[in-house]
Amino acid sequence: MKDIPYKIYLTEQEIPTSWYNMRADMKNKPAPLLHPGTLKPLTFEDMQPIFCDELIRQELDNDTQFIPIPEEVQSFYKMYRPSPLVHAVFLEKALGTPAHIFYKFEGNNTSGSHKLNSAIAQAYYAKKQGLKGVTTETGAGQWGTALSMACSYFGLDLKVFMVKVSYEQKPFRREVMRTYGASVTPSPSMDTAIGRKINEEHPGTTGSLGCAISEAVEVATSTPGYRYELGSVLNQVLLHQSIIGLETKTACDKYGIKPDIIIGCAGGGSNLGGLISPFMGEKLRGEADYRIIAVEPASCPSFTRGKYVYDFADTGKVCPMAKMYTLGNGFIPSANHAGGLRYHGMSSVLSQLYADGYMEAISVEQTSVFAAAEQFARVEGILPAPESSHAIRAAIDEALKCKETGEEKTIIFGLTGTGYFDLKAYEAYNDGTMTDYIPTDEDLAKGFATIPELNL
Amino acid sequence: MKDIPYKIYLTEQEIPTSWYNMRADMKNKPAPLLHPGTLKPLTFEDMQPIFCDELIRQELDNDTQFIPIPEEVQSFYKMYRPSPLVHAVFLEKALGTPAHIFYKFEGNNTSGSHKLNSAIAQAYYAKKQGLKGVTTETGAGQWGTALSMACSYFGLDLKVFMVKVSYEQKPFRREVMRTYGASVTPSPSMDTAIGRKINEEHPGTTGSLGCAISEAVEVATSTPGYRYELGSVLNQVLLHQSIIGLETKTACDKYGIKPDIIIGCAGGGSNLGGLISPFMGEKLRGEADYRIIAVEPASCPSFTRGKYVYDFADTGKVCPMAKMYTLGNGFIPSANHAGGLRYHGMSSVLSQLYADGYMEAISVEQTSVFAAAEQFARVEGILPAPESSHAIRAAIDEALKCKETGEEKTIIFGLTGTGYFDLKAYEAYNDGTMTDYIPTDEDLAKGFATIPELNL
Numbered sequence: 083m084k085d086i087p088y089k090i091y092l093t094e095q096e097i098p099t100s101w102y103n104m105r106a107d108m109k110n111k112p113a114p115l116l117h118p119g120t121l122k123p124l125t126f127e128d129m130q131p132i133f134c135d136e137l138i139r140q141e142l143d144n145d146t147q148f149i150p151i152p153e154e155v156q157s158f159y160k161m162y163r164p165s166p167l168v169h170a171v172f173l174e175k176a177l178g179t180p181a182h183i184f185y186k187f188e189g190n191n192t193s194g195s196h197k198l199n200s201a202i203a204q205a206y207y208a209k210k211q212g213l214k215g216v217t218t219e220t221g222a223g224q225w226g227t228a229l230s231m232a233c234s235y236f237g238l239d240l241k242v243f244m245v246k247v248s249y250e251q252k253p254f255r256r257e258v259m260r261t262y263g264a265s266v267t268p269s270p271s272m273d274t275a276i277g278r279k280i281n282e283e284h285p286g287t288t289g290s291l292g293c294a295i296s297e298a299v300e301v302a303t304s305t306p307g308y309r310y311e312l313g314s315v316l317n318q319v320l321l322h323q324s325i326i327g328l329e330t331k332t333a334c335d336k337y338g339i340k341p342d343i344i345i346g347c348a349g350g351g352s353n354l355g356g357l358i359s360p361f362m363g364e365k366l367r368g369e370a371d372y373r374i375i376a377v378e379p380a381s382c383p384s385f386t387r388g389k390y391v392y393d394f395a396d397t398g399k400v401c402p403m404a405k406m407y408t409l410g411n412g413f414i415p416s417a418n419h420a421g422g423l424r425y426h427g428m429s430s431v432l433s434q435l436y437a438d439g440y441m442e443a444i445s446v447e448q449t450s451v452f453a454a455a456e457q458f459a460r461v462e463g464i465l466p467a468p469e470s471s472h473a474i475r476a477a478i479d480e481a482l483k484c485k486e487t488g489e490e491k492t493i494i495f496g497l498t499g500t501g502y503f504d505l506k507a508y509e510a511y512n513d514g515t516m517t518d519y520i521p522t523d524e525d526l527a528k529g530f531a532t533i534p535e536l537n538l
Numbered sequence: 539m540k541d542i543p544y545k546i547y548l549t550e551q552e553i554p555t556s557w558y559n560m561r562a563d564m565k566n567k568p569a570p571l572l573h574p575g576t577l578k579p580l581t582f583e584d585m586q587p588i589f590c591d592e593l594i595r596q597e598l599d600n601d602t603q604f605i606p607i608p609e610e611v612q613s614f615y616k617m618y619r620p621s622p623l624v625h626a627v628f629l630e631k632a633l634g635t636p637a638h639i640f641y642k643f644e645g646n647n648t649s650g651s652h653k654l655n656s657a658i659a660q661a662y663y664a665k666k667q668g669l670k671g672v673t674t675e676t677g678a679g680q681w682g683t684a685l686s687m688a689c690s691y692f693g694l695d696l697k698v699f700m701v702k703v704s705y706e707q708k709p710f711r712r713e714v715m716r717t718y719g720a721s722v723t724p725s726p727s728m729d730t731a732i733g734r735k736i737n738e739e740h741p742g743t744t745g746s747l748g749c750a751i752s753e754a755v756e757v758a759t760s761t762p763g764y765r766y767e768l769g770s771v772l773n774q775v776l777l778h779q780s781i782i783g784l785e786t787k788t789a790c791d792k793y794g795i796k797p798d799i800i801i802g803c804a805g806g807g808s809n810l811g812g813l814i815s816p817f818m819g820e821k822l823r824g825e826a827d828y829r830i831i832a833v834e835p836a837s838c839p840s841f842t843r844g845k846y847v848y849d850f851a852d853t854g855k856v857c858p859m860a861k862m863y864t865l866g867n868g869f870i871p872s873a874n875h876a877g878g879l880r881y882h883g884m885s886s887v888l889s890q891l892y893a894d895g896y897m898e899a900i901s902v903e904q905t906s907v908f909a910a911a912e913q914f915a916r917v918e919g920i921l922p923a924p925e926s927s928h929a930i931r932a933a934i935d936e937a938l939k940c941k942e943t944g945e946e947k948t949i950i951f952g953l954t955g956t957g958y959f960d961l962k963a964y965e966a967y968n969d970g971t972m973t974d975y976i977p978t979d980e981d982l983a984k985g986f987a988t989i990p991e992l993n994l
Contacts, residue, residue, distance in 0.1 A: 088616045091547050160544045161628065161919040172617065190646050192921040192956070234916045254961035258921060260968045261912055456717055460690045463617040465648040465714060500648070502958040505710035512716045 088171060090333045092164040098328040099156060100148040101321045104359045104431060107366040110438055111144045112317065112430035113405030116392060121536060124402050131303045132310050136207040140318040149321065151203075152210075158202045158235060159325070162191035167333040168497075172461040174481070181484035183477060184339065185497040186330045186357060187464065192258065193228035195467065195499030196353050197313050200322035201225070204311045205232035214307035215239025219269065219294030222248055222422065223255025224467075224499065225313030230262035241308075243269040243297045247288035255503050269294035276300050276398050290414060291424065296398025314350030315395065315404070315429050323356025330494065331360040341372060343480055345495040347472040348376040348385065348443070349422060351429030357496040358441070365440060374441040375480075376432070377472040379451070381419040381519045384409050384428045385436055385443035387526060393427060393533045403534070406433040412532030416519040420507035421448045421468035426529065446475045447518040452511040454478050455501065467499035468507055544627060546789045548620040554784040555612060556604040557777045560815045560887060563822040566894055567600045568773065568886035569861030572848060577992060580858050587759045588766050592663040596774040605777065607659075608666075614658045614691060615781070618647035623789040624953075628917040630937070637940035639933060640795065641953040642786045642813060643920065648714065649684035651923065651955030652809050653769050656778035657681070660767045661688035670763035671695025675725065675750030678704055678878065679711025680923075680955065681769030686718035697764075699725040699753045703744035711959050725750035732756050732854050746870060747880065752854025770806030771851065771860070771885050779812025786950065787816040797828060799936055801951040803928040804832040804841065804899070805878060807885030813952040814897070821896060830897040831936075832888070833928040835907070837875040837975045840865050840884045841892055841899035843982060849883060849989045859990070862889040868988030872975040876963035877904045878925035882985065902931045903974040908967040910934050911957065923955035924963055 105111060114123035129138045140149065151159070170183040188196035208216050215238050220226030226242040233240040242264050249256060249268035256266050269289045270277040274297045280287060287293075295312075302310035313319065334341065344361055346354035354376055364370040378385055388407040395401040397411050408427040415424050428436075435441055448468075455471035457478070458464070466474060477495040484491050501508065510516040521529075561567060570579035585594045596605065607615070626639040644652035664672050671694050676682030682698040689696040698720050705712060705724035712722050725745045726733040730753045736743060743749075751768070758766035769775065790797065800817055802810035810832055820826040832841055844863040851857040853867050864883040871880050884892075891897055904924075911927035913934070914920070922930060933951040940947050957964065966972040977985075 087550050089550075094543050094545075158919075192915065192919055192958075194958075231916075231919060235919075253965065254958070257961040257965045257968060261915055261921065261964050263916070459648065459717055460687075460719070463614075463648055463687060463691075465717065502648075502650075502710070505713040508717050509709065509713045512713060 086169055086337045086339070089166040089168050090337060091166050092329060092332055094160055096332055097159060097164050098325060098332065100150050102148055102324040102328055102359050102363060103143065103146055103321050104362055105144040105317065106147040107363050108434065110434055112434045115402040115404055118394065118399060118403055121538065132299060134207045134211050134213065134309050136210065137204060137318050140321055141316060152206055155203050155206050162198065164329050165190060167330055170462060173458060176457070176461045177478065177481050177485065179481040179485040180488060180490045181481040182490065182492045183481055184494045186326055186494065187497045188326060189464070189467070189497065189500035193224060193231055194502060195224045195228065196323060196326060196356065197225045197228035198231060199325050199356070200313060200319045200352065201228035201232040202235070203322045205229065205236050205238055208309060209236040209238055213238065213309055215241065216309050216311045217241045217298040217302040218311050218313070219243045219291060219298045221245050221291050221424065222252060223259065223503065226264070227255055227258050228313065229311060230259040230264035233264065234262040240264040241301060242266045243271065243294040245269055245289040245291055245294050252503065269297050271297060274300045276400065290397060292397025292411060295396040296400045299400050314352040315425070315427065317431055319352045320355035320429060320431055323352045324359040326353070326356040326496065327359040327361065330357065339492060341494040342491040343373045343375065343493045345375045345377060345473045345476045345493065347423060347469050347496065347498065348378050348428065348432070349469060350425045351432040353496050353498045355429055355432050362435065362440060375476055376441060376443040377476045378443060378445050379419060379421050379423050379472060380445040380447045381521065382409065382415040382424050383445040384426065386445045389530060389533065390433060390437055391533060392536050392538070395427065404430050406430050407436065408533060409526060410529030410532040413529030418517055419448060419519055420510060420516065421451055421472065423469050423472065444476060446472055447520070449511070449516050449518050451475050452516060464497070465501045466497060467501045468504050470496070470498040473497070542625055542793050542795070545622040545624050546793060547622050548785060548788055550616055552788055553612070553615060553620050554781060554788065556606050558604055558780040558784055558815050558819060559599065559602055559777050560818055561600040561773065562603040563819050564890065566890055568890045571858040571860055574850065574855060574859055577994065588755060590663045590667050590669065590765050592666065593660060593774050596777055597772060608662055611659050611662050618654065620785050621646060623786055626918060629914060632913070632917045633934065633937050633941065635937040635941040636944060636946045637937040638946065638948045639937055640950045642782055642950065643953045644782060645920065645923065645953065645956035649680060649687055650958060651680045651684065652779060652782060652812065653681045653684035654687060655781050655812070656769060656775045656808065657684035657688040658691070659778045661685065661692050661694055664765060664767070665692040665694055669694065669765055671697065672765055672767045673697045673754040673758040674767050674769070675699045675747060675754045677701050677747045677880065678708060679715065679959065682720070683711055683714050684769065685767060686715040686720035689720065690718040696720040697757060698722045699727065699750040701725055701745040701747055701750050708959060725753050727753060730756045732856065746853060748853025748867060751852040752856045755856050770808040771881065771883065773887055775808045776811035776885060776887055779808050780815040782809070782812040782952065783815040783817065786813065795948060797950040798947040799829045799831065799949045801831045801833060801929050801932045801949065803879060803925050803952065803954060804834050804884065804888070805925060806881045807888040809952050809954045811885055811888050818891065818896065831932055832892070832897060832899040833932045834899060834901050835875060835877050835879050835928060836901040836903045837977065838865065838871040838880050839901045840882065842901045845986060845989065846889060846893055847989060848992055848994070851883065860886050862886050863892065864989060865982060866985030866988040869985030874973055875904060875975055876924060876966060876972070877907055877928065878923070879928065900932060902928055903976070905967070905972050905974050907931050908964070908972060920953070921957045922953060923957045924960050926952070926954040929953070
């Protein structure tokens with residue numbers, strides 16, 4: 083691989099101008115979202131109070147293979163895209179592996195992750211619909227930051243409900259959001275009915291993502307001119323994130339790189355779904371084969387230990403129900419899990435593909451994830467996000483297997499972001515106080531008990 | 539400017555393979571460093587206990603125009619270079635200016651700034667000399683982070699003395715350094731004679747950069763196999779940082795961009811000196827003319843209100859003396875100055891060029907700097923470091939002048955880094971509690987009183 087630059091940057095002309103919709107090539111389509119009251123598939127009209135019109139169309143569209151990226155979004159993409167496909171030569175050397183390792187690095191923007199790819203699309207459609215603003219929730223703050231940048235660009239108001247414990251313990255991302263003009267409210271708040279209810283029932287609670295979602299949806303649906311936007315899990319988000327995979331594929335084709343293995347971390351699935359999309363498309367159409375591996379934390383193992391059933395998307399149960407691999411909407415990973423990817427469910431698209439055997443999933447423990455993160459940081463010069471480091475762990479393990487067998491496999495993984503706002507977790511790792519957590523079957527049973535029993 | 543990409547990335551083959559030494563083209567050479575005891579110019583032998591041999595040669599070399607970049611350093615540069623020259627089309631549009639604005643962005647690496655350019659060179663020469671390790675000081679932590687990455691790459695030990703107040707209030711950069719394997723000691727410490735003396739004389743002191751320098755030098759000179767390394771001010775550092783300007787010039791030549799104005803922030807001068815070097819070279823050789831503007835904080839105005847005299851480089855007075863624009867080695871900017879660039883002196887090279895009329899200098903107040911930072915972040919998508927934002931302020935002001943006059947000037951400024959570890963300062967700005975500070979003549983007089991009276 084002598085003629086491949088260390089970092090492959092496509093030209094601006096080579097940035098894809100359409101998103102790729104994997105669903106169009108799936109024989110078994112992902113199961114539709116259900117109305118929590120009627121248990122019938124959600125219609126366009128059902129979703130209108132919550133989501134922007136055009137985003138609903140994208141959510142429901144299982145047929146159109148390519149959807150043009152609006153010019154304004156293309157223009158914004160040029161601010162931080164194309165992102166580099168990096169040949170990890172320093173890592174290969176450190177491992178002494180014959181494998182060829184590449185990573186698609188999405189962290190070179192102020193949101194620090196790939197989340198901006200969907201945020202700008204969602205903000206654009208809100209603006210185009212003439213909305214005044216949007217609401218969302220955020221945990222550690224990557225999605226909230228991304229959406230604040232996008233809303234600032236289009237002059238949209240943004241109300242972020244930030245999980246209270248993060249609001250207090252991670253004030254820096256909050257300040258980035260404020261710098262971009264967003265209002266940030268710790269959740270549960272006293273501003274919403276659901277927030278007041280949760281505060282009353284659980285005095286002193288530090289909040290959860292599921293609760294923040296419920297508050298953001300309540301405000302969106304009760305405030306004229308507002309809608310709700312979500313940064314992962316949904317079909318529309320995977321569609322927007324296909325830009326990651328399309329750029330990767332273009333770069334591969336340009337330089338004759340043919341991956342044997344494609345690896346991505348999986349929380350709600352937006353990064354993984356985006357990265358693999360054109361490769362999965364080839365696989366679905368029978369044109370090529372790839373090993374595709376989803377990597378999730380052992381502490382929140384929805385693919386590897388979850389159930390493939392309908393469940394609520396949020397703990398407040400105000401959101402639609404989705405068929406997905408889920409640990410139960412009441413499942414909350416142990417507080418000593420610092421590595422992100424804490425969502426109880428998984429994208430319906432990826433869930434269907436996994437159920438149909440198109441991809442594998444593994445789970446990894448967090449101290450081994452941080453060991454991989456440190457090793458990577460030292461040789462590749464980028465301090466990775468804990469989430470991304472799950473993929474690094476798996477990529478290193480695959481490369482070490484190649485070292486044993488002598489195989490020259492080509493491995494591509496997604497480096498979704500940087501860890502600059504996750505130094506508390508690195509501190510715990512550096513201090514040797516970080517521990518691992520694997521839920522017992524009993525722990526999981528408690529989560530499963532929160533899954534509604536449906537008669538479909 | 540239609541055919542210019544939004545972000546100009548040179549190919550890896552176009553990355554310069556030699557550094558450019560501005561001193562070779564200066565008629566009036568920068569004044570030599572003086573031995574604090576003898577007041578005679580420092581010799582190679584005088585410096586040997588402190589600095590690596592090859593770095594001393596570079597420090598003293600006023601004649602060689604181009605110095606080859608060692609292959610190992612070139613290889614590391616490929617990890618994060620070339621850095622993009624960005625056409626600030628979104629900023630131009632927001633300002634409604636006919637000016638063409640470009641910025642050279644050095645923040646896309648984990649050290650978060652241009653400091654890595656010199657850190658890797660300094661670590662390389664230490665390794666080549668067979669040293670066991672190096673010492674340094676750091677304030678907010680950009681330089682310490684950069685050197686920790688560089689030392690980790692070459693397997694060198696690194697002892698960082700971090701100003702105590704930063705060590706306690708900015709734990710995140712400390713954790714990055716630890717992740718790269720550096721030991722980080724709060725300064726003043728009880729590990730050095732000078733540290734113990736300062737702690738005794740000023741119980742409860744939170745430290746200063748000058749004090750941390752003194753401690754780092756003491757450890758380097760008293761520990762076998764160690765030397766001291768410094769991230770700014772020195773001639774050698776400006777030499778390494780010329781990579782910024784050389785890449786910028788190559789990109790300009792490739793796309794037919796001819797800057798009228800080049801703007802850089804100036805603390806010790808390493809970024810400014812690097813950015814302007816090839817342009818200044820043309821100016822020194824009479825081949826072209828450019829307006830070159832140094833931007834410093836009004837709270838630490840060494841160029842605009844300092845004296846051009848010999849002064850100590852550190853408050854502990856263990857370092858050599860340099861002829862430079864200085865506010866006095868005892869000058870400490872007000873604690874409410876959050877914007878970096880706090881060093882009392884200025885690079886001897888830049889000082890001589892400024893004295894000879896080759897460049898201008900202005901000072902700006904910090905609330906206006908953060909206003910520029912916020913405006914920039916919102917339209918260009920990058921949250922800038924407070925230091926870099928001094929240059930943004932000046933670039934915006936020049937672009938607004940063009941708007942008044944209708945002139946289509948081309949402005950290039952250096953965006954030295956990102957502000958991800960400076961959110962406390964952004965918080966103060968967002969909260970409206972940030973204030974400005976301009977030292978009175980009386981304040982300055984106190985600083986000037988610490989400049990030694992020499993009889994040269």
